[in-house]
Amino acid sequence: MSDPSAVGAGPDIADRVRATLPRLTGALRLVADFVLAEPAVAAELSTAALAERAGVSQASVTRFAQAVGLSSHQQLRIALAAQLGRAEVPGWSTDLGPLINDDDTVARVATVVANADIRAITQTVDQLDLEALDRAAHVLAAARRIDVYGVGGSSTIAAELEMRLFRIGCQVRAWPEIHGAATSAALLTASDAVVAISHSGATTEVMEPVELAQDRGAQVIAITSDPRSPLAAAADEVLATAVLETTFRSGGLAARHSQLVVTDCLYIRVAQLTSYRAANSIDLTKSISPHHTRRRR
Numbered sequence: 001m002s003d004p005s006a007v008g009a010g011p012d013i014a015d016r017v018r019a020t021l022p023r024l025t026g027a028l029r030l031v032a033d034f035v036l037a038e039p040a041v042a043a044e045l046s047t048a049a050l051a052e053r054a055g056v057s058q059a060s061v062t063r064f065a066q067a068v069g070l071s072s073h074q075q076l077r078i079a080l081a082a083q084l085g086r087a088e089v090p091g092w093s094t095d096l097g098p099l100i101n102d103d104d105t106v107a108r109v110a111t112v113v114a115n116a117d118i119r120a121i122t123q124t125v126d127q128l129d130l131e132a133l134d135r136a137a138h139v140l141a142a143a144r145r146i147d148v149y150g151v152g153g154s155s156t157i158a159a160e161l162e163m164r165l166f167r168i169g170c171q172v173r174a175w176p177e178i179h180g181a182a183t184s185a186a187l188l189t190a191s192d193a194v195v196a197i198s199h200s201g202a203t204t205e206v207m208e209p210v211e212l213a214q215d216r217g218a219q220v221i222a223i224t225s226d227p228r229s230p231l232a233a234a235a236d237e238v239l240a241t242a243v244l245e246t247t248f249r250s251g252g253l254a255a256r257h258s259q260l261v262v263t264d265c266l267y268i269r270v271a272q273l274t275s276y277r278a279a280n281s282i283d284l285t286k287s288i289s290p291h292h293t294r295r296r297r
Contacts, residue, residue, distance in 0.1 A: 013079035014039060016068045017244040022200070025228050026173050027060035028067055035064075035080070043080035047073045050226070116259045123242035124258040128265070136195075136221040136237040138267035143193035146172040147213065149181050150197035151205045157197050157223075157259045164267040167285060168278035181209035190217030195266075198222075199243065199255040201229020210234055223262050225255055241267070 017032050024032050034054040035042045042050060050073070051058045065076040100109055117125030137292040140146055146165060155176035162174035175181035188194070194213045198206045201224035210220055214234065222235035225243045232238045241258035 015123050020068050021208045027056035028064045030054045031064040039080050120242045120258045130238045139193050139219045140270045141273040144191040146193050148174040148195045149206045154197040161263040168271050169281035178205040182239050185209040185212035188216040188218040192218040194220045196222050199225045201226040201231035
């Protein structure tokens with residue numbers, strides 16, 4: 001999509017920082033915490049001053065800027081200034097932040113949650129590698145069989161993708177636990193494909209069947225929030241999702257809307273590539289409803 005280093009392009013820098021937060025540790029996390037807590041101050045500080053305020057080295061400040069997709073600390077300052085400037089424009093949707101306090105009204109709770117989800121979806125689409133998405137869709141469209149691996153919170157997204165692809169004629173099954181997934185992976189061939197869904201990209205119950213599938217020659221598509229994760233490193237194609245956490249809803253819980261957007265894009269593209277089969281499958285199944293019985297004559 002747009003160049004992530006282009007100042008002022010795409011999502012606000014605060015959103016990028018929050019999306020990157022789960023994989024930041026040590027000094028980089030300290031810089032992130034300061035930037036999120038004091039964006040106006042951070043926008044004015046030199047590299048040395050920001051390092052001093054965050055309690056880290058100047059090199060850590062530079063590495064932090066690079067970790068959020070910018071080339072330098074100077075670009076970080078410009079991005080922060082641009083975000084602060086936009087917040088002054090009438091009608092611009094300002095960042096409410098992720099915190100929900102005990103005395104907040106239900107209206108604020110709903111607004112904070114919706115704001116986080118909308119921003120996460122926007123950022124996911126903005127950073128999505130469209131060429132990787134297209135290659136992944138071609139793999140699924142041509143696959144003899146498709147396995148979808150996802151456990152815990154990701155299992156619901158795996159089930160959604162299974163339902164969508166099955167409806168358009170794909171031979172697909174989601175495996176929400178490791179024993180079934182590993183058994184299925186051992187039976188895959190080079191004509192098959194895997195979609196592995198993991199927010200962290202390090203879930204053992206997902207990585208083990210993925211490694212088995214690779215040994216069998218199947219192509220692996222990863223959907224993860226961490227493009228530097230073991231799953232991303234192992235996959236043939238990586239589709240990255242953005243996550244904006246809120247109070248009581250962190251990590252995988254906050255990732256679901258972004259994951260669903262990516263899987264929906266994947267499903268629609270596969271349907272396009274197999275339009276005759278997809279349309280025919282939908283026609284054959286659209287009259288079937290579990291909520292009504294049809295009298296036989």
